[in-house]
Amino acid sequence: MTQDSPLADNAAAPPPDDDTPAETKLSCKGLWKVFGADEDRARRVIQGHDGVIGRDALEREGFAAAVRNADIDVRTGEIFVVMGLSGSGKSTLIRCLSLLLQPTSGELIFDGRDLLGCSEKELIDIRRHKMGMVFQHFALLPHLTVLGNVAFPLEIQGVSRFDAEERAHKMIELVGLGGRETDYPSGLSGGQQQRVGIARSLATDPDLWLLDEPFSALDPLIRREMQDEFLKLQRMLGKTIIFITHDFDEAIRLADRIAIMHSGDIVQIGTPEDLVIRPANDYVRDFTADVTRAKVLSARSIMRPADEGTSFAGDVAPVDRVTDFAARAIETEAPLAVRGRSGRLLGQVDREAVIRVLAEAE
Incomplete structure (x- = not known):
């Protein structure tokens, strides 16, 4: 990624928002689905390897894994x-x-x-x-x-x-x-x-x-x-x-x-x-x-710190995609404010940053 990219300064991790993380509704840990003649034996084989067994080793035991050691929250x-x-x-x-x-x-x-x-x-x-x-x-x-x-x-x-x-x-x-x-x-x-x-x-x-x-x-x-x-x-x-x-x-x-x-x-x-x-x-x-990329990149990814005393042309949410606000950003010289759900100012998005994303897409 070039230094001119709008993501160059913050690609490692997006800035935090002020939203409270949601609780977990469903989770699976080390989930396997194996097909074969004796699934009880398949379970013993997997557990005997502490839930970590290679595809080839499992196939030598006569089993095929459709889902392997899945972790999801x-x-x-x-x-x-x-x-x-x-x-x-x-x-x-x-x-x-x-x-x-x-x-x-x-x-x-x-x-x-x-x-x-x-x-x-x-x-x-x-x-x-x-x-x-x-x-x-x-x-x-x-x-x-x-x-x-x-x-x-x-x-x-x-x-x-x-x-x-x-x-x-x-x-x-x-x-x-x-x-x-x-x-x-x-x-x-x-x-x-x-x-x-x-x-x-x-x-x-x-x-x-x-x-x-x-x-x-x-x-x-x-x-x-x-x-x-x-x-x-x-x-x-x-x-x-x-x-x-x-x-x-x-x-x-x-x-x-x-x-x-x-x-x-x-x-x-x-x-x-x-x-x-x-x-x-x-x-x-x-x-x-x-x-x-404009369909995927968010305001959070391309924003920069807000300037003191800036007059904003409007607000966007940190998760809004560039395609959602590109027209608004390009039509005005004033930047758009990026605000969390509580209304806290997180940064600003400039017309130039949006144009760079659209240019990368081209």
Whole structure:
């Protein structure tokens, strides 16, 4: 990185904000998912190596690892994106986190509770009441209407039909399908079907929302619209979300933080900005090489200390991306103030710094 780069002075670590870190909602430590004829033996092999065993050594024992020694902490209210190429292990990981697949070894803590120590009955109750899931394939019940599909998980919980349908109506309105309650899935577009899937997953008001490539089967324009709707819902609901994708542009747009997986390993966890300007290794560097930097870099990264007595043209948040405020910064000679949530002045962003970022993109 050249000395002229707007990141040259602070690339090692961004300045701290004054925001209080969120508590951890879900964490896994040393999580493995191994496939083979005898999973109990696989567990003994892993534990016999203190949770650290190479891929080749494991294969010699007759096992294949889809998730290897994963450590993740998902914070309350954040969108945590897991991404990687096909076969990287991301879908297996989310199924382990939701216990749709039983992990081979490790620790899985949800709201301070060890899920791997729960009985099957307790796990079913947690999945029904605390977790919501949306998959790439909509999995709607074709013989039920939109209303029936959204109310279905509530009826499974034993909620009365009246209360279930009342809640379902609210969720259908929330995802923009009001008036389509009596339609069947076959009469809906792909985007509308996915909205029904989202409404259904939210009907139980889950604490943890898990989405496995929910928009990847949609056309690009509809996919963009669904991303917009997703962000709008998150601003309203503030859910803790784990979102799986293989699309880095989608991850950049949605994520608070991203975990990149490769061959079952989590190779780096960080903000989109961290991954682009501080890649952990060559794999991450290559993975992010084509990213437009203005979409990723934040006001925090390009700001400088505020000058005494400066008259500002407006405010930006430290996490705002350059693309969000570039036009404002370029149209005025006065700098923009970078302020934390409490309103404390953290620094300023000048037109010149923004122009340099845009020039690097070109």
